Amino acid sequence: MFGSYEWNKKLVIRTVASWALALLVFFPILFMLVTSFKTELQAIAVPSLWVFEPTLENYTEVQDRSDYLHFAWNSIITSVLSTILGLLIAVPAAYSFAFAPTKRSKDIMMWMLSTKMMPAVGALIPIYVICQKLGLLDSVFALTIIFTMINLPIMVWMLYSNFKDIPREILEAARMDGATLWDEFRQVLLPLSMGGIASTGLLCLVLSWNEAFWVLNLTSANAGTLASLVASYSSPEGLFWAKLSAVSVLAIGPIVVFGWFSQKQLVQGLTFGAVK
Amino acid sequence: MGFLDLEAVDKYYGKLHAIKGIDLSIQQGEFIVFVGPSGCGKSTLLRMIAGLERINGGTLTLDGNDITHAAPAKRDLAMVFQTYALYPHMTVAENMSFSLRLAKVDKAIIDEKVKTAADKLDLTQYLDRTPKALSGGQRQRVAIGRAIVRQPKVFLFDEPLSNLDAALRGQTRVEIARLHRELGATTIYVTHDQIEAMTLADRVVVLRDGIIEQVGTPLELYDHPANRFVAQFIGMPQMNLIPTSHVPAAPQGSVELGVRTEHMAICAMGDARIKGSVEMVESLGNETLIHVRPEFAGEHDLPLIIRQYERTDLQMGDEAGVRWDDQHVHFFDADGKTLTNTVQGVAA
Ligand SMILES: Nc1ncnc2c1ncn2[C@@H]1O[C@H](COP(=O)(O)OP(=O)(O)OP(=O)(O)O)[C@@H](O)[C@H]1O
Ligand SMILES: [Mg+2]
Numbered sequence: 367m368f369g370s371y372e373w374n375k376k377l378v379i380r381t382v383a384s385w386a387l388a389l390l391v392f393f394p395i396l397f398m399l400v401t402s403f404k405t406e407l408q409a410i411a412v413p414s415l416w417v418f419e420p421t422l423e424n425y426t427e428v429q430d431r432s433d434y435l436h437f438a439w440n441s442i443i444t445s446v447l448s449t450i451l452g453l454l455i456a457v458p459a460a461y462s463f464a465f466a467p468t469k470r471s472k473d474i475m476m477w478m479l480s481t482k483m484m485p486a487v488g489a490l491i492p493i494y495v496i497c498q499k500l501g502l503l504d505s506v507f508a509l510t511i512i513f514t515m516i517n518l519p520i521m522v523w524m525l526y527s528n529f530k531d532i533p534r535e536i537l538e539a540a541r542m543d544g545a546t547l548w549d550e551f552r553q554v555l556l557p558l559s560m561g562g563i564a565s566t567g568l569l570c571l572v573l574s575w576n577e578a579f580w581v582l583n584l585t586s587a588n589a590g591t592l593a594s595l596v597a598s599y600s601s602p603e604g605l606f607w608a609k610l611s612a613v614s615v616l617a618i619g620p621i622v623v624f625g626w627f628s629q630k631q632l633v634q635g636l637t638f639g640a641v642k
Numbered sequence: 643m644g645f646l647d648l649e650a651v652d653k654y655y656g657k658l659h660a661i662k663g664i665d666l667s668i669q670q671g672e673f674i675v676f677v678g679p680s681g682c683g684k685s686t687l688l689r690m691i692a693g694l695e696r697i698n699g700g701t702l703t704l705d706g707n708d709i710t711h712a713a714p715a716k717r718d719l720a721m722v723f724q725t726y727a728l729y730p731h732m733t734v735a736e737n738m739s740f741s742l743r744l745a746k747v748d749k750a751i752i753d754e755k756v757k758t759a760a761d762k763l764d765l766t767q768y769l770d771r772t773p774k775a776l777s778g779g780q781r782q783r784v785a786i787g788r789a790i791v792r793q794p795k796v797f798l799f800d801e802p803l804s805n806l807d808a809a810l811r812g813q814t815r816v817e818i819a820r821l822h823r824e825l826g827a828t829t830i831y832v833t834h835d836q837i838e839a840m841t842l843a844d845r846v847v848v849l850r851d852g853i854i855e856q857v858g859t860p861l862e863l864y865d866h867p868a869n870r871f872v873a874q875f876i877g878m879p880q881m882n883l884i885p886t887s888h889v890p891a892a893p894q895g896s897v898e899l900g901v902r903t904e905h906m907a908i909c910a911m912g913d914a915r916i917k918g919s920v921e922m923v924e925s926l927g928n929e930t931l932i933h934v935r936p937e938f939a940g941e942h943d944l945p946l947i948i949r950q951y952e953r954t955d956l957q958m959g960d961e962a963g964v965r966w967d968d969q970h971v972h973f974f975d976a977d978g979k980t981l982t983n984t985v986q987g988v989a990a
Contacts, residue, residue, distance in 0.1 A: 535727035538694050541714040542721045543741035543788070553740075557731045 395618075402611035409607035424612035432595060434616060441591040441620075443506055445574035448513035449567050452521050455514070457563065460525035461555070465534055475526065478519040486516070486579050497584055504585045512584070513574040520573075521566050528562030529555070565631040572632070575621045592617035645670035645705060645828055646691070646796060652699030653686055653852075660686050662852040663700065668830070673822050675839045676832045677875070678849035684832045685800055687849070691830065692721050692798050705795060720789035721798040724805065726781045728773040734760075734784050735769040741792045759787045762821070779810045786818070790825065799831040803838065811835075818842065836878055840864075848872050865985040870978035873900050879931065882906060882946045886973070888916065888938055896973035896981045903949040905970040908932060908956070914963025920956050921945045930954050934962050 401409050403420035428434065463471050493512070494503075502508035532555070540554045556563070578593035585594060596617050599610045625632065644667035653661035661683050668674055676684040689695040691702065693714035702710045709717050720741075728737050735756055742752045760766045763783040773781055782802060789797055802818075803811045819842055822829055833839055839846050840860040848855040848863065848871075856868040860876075867873035874880045884899045886892035892899060911917065916936045922945075924931040930953055933945040946964060956962060973981040 533725060533727065535723045535725050536729060538692075538714070539721065539723060539727040539788075540729070540740070541694070542692060542719065543792070544715045544744045545740075546715065549744055553744075554729060 398611045398614055401608055402615045404608050406606055406608045409611070424608045425616075428599075428609060428613050428616065432598065432613075434595070434613075437590055437592050437595040438616075438620070440506060440509075440589055441575055441593075441617075444509045444513055444589075444591060445571050447510045448517065448574045449570045451510065451514045452517050452570050453563065453567055456518055456521035456525050456566070459522050460529050461551070463522070463526050464529035464532075465537060475523065478522060482516075482519050490583060493580075494583065504588045504590075506589045509581065509585060509589055509591070512580050513577060516577070516580075517570045517573055521570055524566045524569070525559075525562060528559050528566075532558050561631065568628050568632050572621060572625060643703075643706075644668050645672075646830075647703040648691075648700065649703070650700035651687075651690065651697055651702060653683070653690060653695065654698050660852050661690065664852075664854055666847065666854065666857065668828065670828055671826045673829045673831065673842055673844045675843035675846045676830065676849060677834060677836070677839045677846060678855075679875070680834065682849045683852045684834075684849055688721075688798055688800055688830060688832050691796075692719055693717050694721075718794050719796045719798055720792050720794035721800070722782075722785045722789050722802045724801045726773070726785045726805075728781060728784055728788070730773055733770050733772055734765060734776070734787075737773065737784055738787045738791050740788070755791045756787075759791045762790070762824075763787045763817075778806055779814065782806060782814060783817075786821070790821065790827075793827075795828065797827050797829040799829065799833075801832055801834070803833070803835070815841065836876065840876075846876075848875060866983055867972065867980060869980055870898065870900065870974045873972055873974075873980070877902055879903050879947045879949070881972070883944075883974075884916070884936075884946070888936070890915075893973050893982050895975050897976050898974045900972035900974060901966045902970065903931070903947045905967045906946060906948045907950065907965055907967075908934075908948055908954070909963045909965045911961065911963045913965055915966065916946070916964045918946070918962060918964065920958055920960045920962050922958060923954060923956060925953065932956060932962070934964055936964075 397414075400416070402424055403422070404415065404418055405421060405423070408415050408418050463475060497503045497505075497508050500508075536558070537550055537554060540550045545553065575591075576593070577591075578597070581591050581593045582597055585591070590598075596610070596614050599606065599613050646668040648664055648666040650663045650665060651661060652659070652663055664687065676687065678684055686695060690697050693709070693712060693716075697710050700710070701708055704717065704719075729740065732740065738756050738759060739752045742755065756769070757766070760769055763786060765780070765783055765787060768776060768780060768784075773784065776784065782805075785802070799818075803814055806814060815838055818831075822842070831838070831842060843860055845857055846860055846863055847857050850871055855875075856863060856872045858866070863872060863876045867876060870883070874883075881900045881902050884901070886896050886899055889899045916934075918934040918936040918939070920932060921935045922933040924933075928951070930950050932948045932950070932954060934948060935943075935945045939945070948964060968984060970985050972983050972985070975981045
């Protein structure tokens, strides 16, 4: 067809470019995955080996040396609990910002968001001292609370923009129909914003799982999550690339699989209702 | 004491005094229409009655109970919104039964009531659809159905027909009139459509800037407007106004004479009370509107409009004489209040 050659060329360029970009982004993870199946000696070879006999010895050694499940459990507990707690706070907050705004609502929301612009290390000392005084250092409880708080601004904003898309007359109609606040939420708002609430929860889960700064600074053996497990392999006896890679694969594995299955929800949530 | 009483009801939005101490008493079964220019507070007043806007002063009494600060859910009123506000995730049947299900009414009774309402509104075949799959007119009927299944004490409508096309609007208007006759329910209806106001209302409330200008039956307002604002607001095209300096034998203190377009006529120059030139002729088939610019009128004054049922040979630029019927004139004083009014009696 006339002009289809032009069109084809564009398509090829676009396809090649997107694959190149995807590979570039994915390469470190691929490299890590490959390295995790090498021996330590192969791992430090320069130039890197790409053809070798894979071994599982790193994985068995990691399991022998440290209690993977203990750390994985801490990761699961802290991310799930902080997500639930976060939603319990963020949903009512976003509801009131979206449907019963006052003159200052926008300012409060901007202020909440601005806390995300401060470097976390700026709050390290006070939070560390508070945890220490309360005897909460190295506790799952403190970690859960901190995860909740660092995710709250994002959660409130995501939910707010989601709720904003729901015409307020629909909620008013429910009120006129005799709905209590709970009915209004449970039977009207929740079904209409399920997608937004789900993607907010998913994002919060992923962010909590990946959190490393507070984990490394506030926990050690007891409440440490997978992030601290990974970190523990990069320290005292020098670097062991292969084992470090193996433990990293174990740490990110679950969340990557999880993210893969929920990517549609995540993308939808992250566009902040911009695409409709 | 009426069925629904508003006493000195006030609303402030920050510094803006949106509703300025309104008193109104509505009888059971009455069909009340709020009209007024955009931004005069019609919706606000309706939403205050609904409980969707807080009342900042005064009291609201329904059937003997003070509901000034009651939650909307506790007022037993139903509202039909301009945007329909149907629940998008529910079917038509679920939309209509929502209030009854919340009230934990027996399932058999709910089904019965939904069926009756759907019958009345010609919605039976759509009961299993979601609102997305309905036309605008059907959605509007669902919204009305949702209100009537509840048998509320008062129906509230906020410009329910303004999103429909002209033909459908006419049809739905007749439907609403029929429903009101059948159900005999007290109704408050906001509109800026004159025809809706005139045809539906038992009494019309004319609002301006948060105050009531006049309350009365449609014909009372048409024949005996309390002031120039009401006189001009009711009736299309607007009532003609002539400064009394150009009117012989005007009553003491009057500054303007008002004559409706149908009470003015083109006449021979010899009989003319006002002479002018034809500015435009609008032939609508059943009636003809002739715009005449009086000799004394300035550049920015509105022309007089003469409505007649006969066709005309007049052309733009022709000289024309105008006279009017002294049985149908209104004189307004400097404040715009009606001073004297020669319109006789109110029929119907
Ligand atoms: N939520 C609000 N906040 C501040 N001012 C408001 C609010 N709602 C209404 N107003 C103001 O109150 C006045 C009355 O508004 P309202 O919506 O009742 O007018 P209306 O008569 O219904 O007009 P329309 O015919 O355009 O619907 C307007 O000046 C409007 O700007
Ligand atoms: Mg309005």
